[in-house]
């Protein structure tokens with residue numbers, strides 16, 4: 001049952017985007033996320049839409065899998081839209097009822113905001129759909145490497161991240177198994193009042209916790225018995241290499257989002273973006 | 280195997296499990312799609328002890344989890360304990376009360392404060408009153424050979440591995456199932472513990488007349504205990520034979536990465552020398568007796 005949580009999960013394919021260097025993908029994704037908040041005009045949105053479509057095509061991930069992640073934030077989207085619609089007082093009033101007023105500017109802000117959020121989610125899910133969690137952690141470790149200078153434990157952080165990530169599938173499997181085992185003994189998770197339902201989860205949570213601690217201890221023992229030591233000049237099993245793809249992708253992104261930011265800076269109107277920054 | 284047309288199996292009183300062209304696909308229409316069961320057809324009679332063997336990933340677990348609807352039926356016919364699993368309005372409680380399922384490493388599902396509570400969990404879920412559930416738990420714990428008075432108020436987490444497994448088995452037996460399904464019940468036990476669990480299962484099968492379906496990787500235990508062995512390969516059934524006949528097919532068995540049980544190797548070798556033993560010679564003792572009789576001597 002928990003296997004259905006595929007949202008944002010790596011989607012194996014052999015494509016331009018999959019084969020890019022994870023570090024570049026991560027940096028470009030950040031650039032995209034920042035850049036999208038500088039988009040103001042319809043032309044800008046059209047440009048970003050075309051850009052995203054090209055990226056999705058190049059990633060060979062079906063649109064359905066990508067839109068699944070948008071489904072996950074529908075509530076947030078609706079809430080944002082309402083806030084933007086009802087709390088924008090400037091512009092021509094279209095409808096006014098009790099304490100609510102809807103203005104044309106409010107509608108425009110709201111729809112721009114929605115588009116930004118949707119694009120944000122699509123952009124980040126393209127990153128996680130085309131990059132394995134392992135590659136992603138390595139990329140983060142490499143990108144944070146300069147922080148080692150100030151004694152920031154980059155390596156340990158990356159280790160914790162990759163261990164956590166590698167525990168998730170086995171934890172999901174384990175949960176699945178325990179649920180099945182208790183169901184086989186007649187456990188019922190779907191009926192009864194709230195209290196009864198909460199109580200029904202005890203037979204799952206306890207074995208899960210016990211098992212989690214057991215695994216953690218086994219892993220710690222296994223690492224200790226092989227004399228694992230943190231960051232002392234370890235070499236990496238996967239060597240990350242840049243290729244022509246990374247160059248092409250970087251150029252495209254820099255032109256598109258660099259352009260957007262430059263245009264924005266020339267207009268030099270700071271006022272409208274402030275309310276959006278809350279999200 | 281039954282290639283004959285579907286004989287309305289729910290009418291036949293003798294049949295405990297009946298499958299016809301059962302198919303199952305994990306994650307259909309996604310890159311993770313996996314056709315795990317392909318046209319499985321088999322039938323298991325009440326009171327039988329059937330072993331399911333096969334290389335890892337051959338679909339054994341997927342099949343046995345169909346038997347109490349933990350994996351939901353997709354296509355084909357499947358009747359278990361007189362219930363039609365293809366029925367949308369299937370009575371899950373009734374099914375799960377009739378089919379006891381013991382998972383691999385069942386001790387990892389223990390959760391209650393005391394052994395007694397844990398074993399009584401199953402019957403309680405099926406609406407048995409507390410006192411009666413405790414009685415069932417007591418019976419089940421005694422059946423698996425544990426000292427009830429001594430163990431009942433211990434925490435299940437303070438037991439040894441073997442004891443935990445017995446408690447978990449008792450938790451399933453306490454539901455009084457008609458069919459007992461075991462997925463690798465002896466995995467991770469020492470030889471002594473293995474033998475104990477197996478003789479336990481065997482006696483549950485013979486004395487309480489419970490149908491047993493056991494998945495196993497240990498051909499020796501399969502050879503000595505099962506009435507019939509069903510071999511899975513890549514999601515399909517390739518052999519369905521009594522153990523003695525099956526393990527005569529040495530080359531085919533080895534080509535499927537399965538072992539020949541030691542005793543079967545021995546009788547097969549004897550047969551090549553022209554010494555043919557009766558078909559019911561499985562254990563060392565039986566072979567010894569048969570050999571003595573062949574020699575015309577008496578067994579002292």
Ligand SMILES: Nc1ncnc2c1ncn2[C@@H]1O[C@H](COP(=O)(O)OP(=O)(O)OP(=O)(O)O)[C@@H](O)[C@H]1O
Pocket residue numbers: 003305306313315333334335336337338339340341342
């Ligand atoms: N929940 C699942 N989702 C997707 N695929 C699965 C799932 N469970 C099993 N599979 C796949 O289905 C196939 C059959 O798996 P199954 O667990 O039935 O094999 P098995 O015969 O029990 O193997 P083993 O001897 O290793 O226990 C395997 O290829 C497995 O990878």
Ligand SMILES: [Mg+2]
Pocket residue numbers: 339340341462
């Ligand atoms: Mg299995």
